[in-house]
Amino acid sequence: MSVTASISDNKEKLAANIRACAKKGAQLVVLQELHNTPYFCQVEDVMNFDLAETIPGPSTAFFGGLAKELNIVLVTSLFERRTAGLYHNTAVVFDADGSMAGKYRKMHIPDDPAYYEKFYFTPGDLGFEPIQTSLGKLGLMVCWDQWYPEGARLMALRGAEMLIYPTAIGWESTDTPEEKQRQLDAWQTVMRGHAVANGLPVIAVNRVGLEPDPSEQTNGVQFWGNSFVAGPQGEFLAVASAEKDENYVVEIDIERSEQVRRWWPFLRDRRIDAYEEILKRFCSE
16 A cells, blocks of 8 residues: 555545455455555654554554454554653554454564664564464564564464564665566565465565655655465465555465475474574674
């Protein structure tokens, strides 16, 4: 979904899209990263902390109400104000009765040109813990987390039945078309790899549209869309557009993971006695 500077307009648009998905039979609805606002992390501006809100707060009331009204499990992504000077990039899951099933605070925080997230977000402290819902256990992570196999693996080892990544990622305008394609391919490939390595479906939901740089130091970010759902062998079940707003309702066979893990028993053959060095920053000879 593309967004505007108006939070109220964005929330109305989100509500309309959520209702449209539910009308088509969706039981689980996943929204993109920081969906209430433009991607404010293009600049470091202390006034942007005014966009944060408490959890529970106005947005949790709004989205919890929608989940209850529509009898769906709803995955949202909010800018959490924990206390003055302490903020998180937090995904919140609502169960079909409107209750808050759980939340996940983004663990890996990037700091790159136009993605100045370390200025805003404290790294998460809730760990990689799946969230139990009426539809099963959701292994929920956020955007930059999607590049790290460790998080996906820990979610799987703790019983996640699918991996979900609300996302905000796009292109820098001066990159060549070839480089842009390499970046998109890498983004899809690494998460499809998580699906394969863990025998789990993966859902990645990205925003679309050009969002200008408020500082005018860059040409803004062209978010590349391409939201997708992959099955437990990494197979694409759906891939959305690069440019336009779209709602996809995709059927996922959760029971298929059981069979795939019997064919490819990666968890059985893990050498847990030989992985101590994974906890080091770097292993030299």
